[in-house]
Amino acid sequence: MSMQTARLPRAAKCIAVCALIALGALFSQGCGDDAEPAAAPARDAAPNPYAALDAKFPEGRPAVLGPEDRAQDPAYLDALSALQAKRTELSQTLAAAQAKVDAFRKQYATDAAKRIGRQPTEEDLDASLHDHAHYQSLLKAVTDAQAALAANRAEAIACINAKRLGKASEYDTLRRQADRAALAAGLPAR
Numbered sequence: 001m002s003m004q005t006a007r008l009p010r011a012a013k014c015i016a017v018c019a020l021i022a023l024g025a026l027f028s029q030g031c032g033d034d035a036e037p038a039a040a041p042a043r044d045a046a047p048n049p050y051a052a053l054d055a056k057f058p059e060g061r062p063a064v065l066g067p068e069d070r071a072q073d074p075a076y077l078d079a080l081s082a083l084q085a086k087r088t089e090l091s092q093t094l095a096a097a098q099a100k101v102d103a104f105r106k107q108y109a110t111d112a113a114k115r116i117g118r119q120p121t122e123e124d125l126d127a128s129l130h131d132h133a134h135y136q137s138l139l140k141a142v143t144d145a146q147a148a149l150a151a152n153r154a155e156a157i158a159c160i161n162a163k164r165l166g167k168a169s170e171y172d173t174l175r176r177q178a179d180r181a182a183l184a185a186g187l188p189a190r
Contacts, residue, residue: 049181062167083156094145101138
């Protein structure tokens with residue numbers, strides 16, 4: 001038996017398996033012509049999840065406002081000015097609280113140096129001040145001022161972003177809702 005004749009039965013089996021797979025795929029898809037028209041009316045009958053988005057924003061996503069456009073709104077400028085004034089006040093409060101902490105720490109170190117006859121190390125000073133109620137209240141005032149300053153900064157950023165994004169933010173929210181509704185209905189998302 002030659003090499004070519006030995007391979008023929010194996011090749012015939014491979015061809016038969018491929019034919020069976022192709023035939024099985026055709027049967028699993030159905031007739032195609034019958035299945036497609038039945039699915040099309042169901043898809044056409046489903047409400048368009050993008051209808052509200054298209055009605056509200058017929059020209060698409062609104063543009064993001066630049067600094068020049070935002071500067072035209074007096075209410076926006078007043079809000080930013082108020083936030084800036086508050087930031088200045090909070091910065092001064094923080095500086096005053098930090099100055100009190102530094103002054104107390106310096107005075108405490110001076111008093112400790114007089115008591116022990118040498119300048120205390122930073123570790124000794126920190127350990128001694130760790131349980132000192134007045135020093136801890138001064139540190140709390142610094143921490144509170146820092147937190148208030150950070151909150152003011154976050155509020156200013158939110159104000160700027162709200163004006164900058166404007167209607168684009170509303171569009172993005174509606175678009176996400178429509179995409180979720182389309183996917184839930186089995187429709188493709190835009």
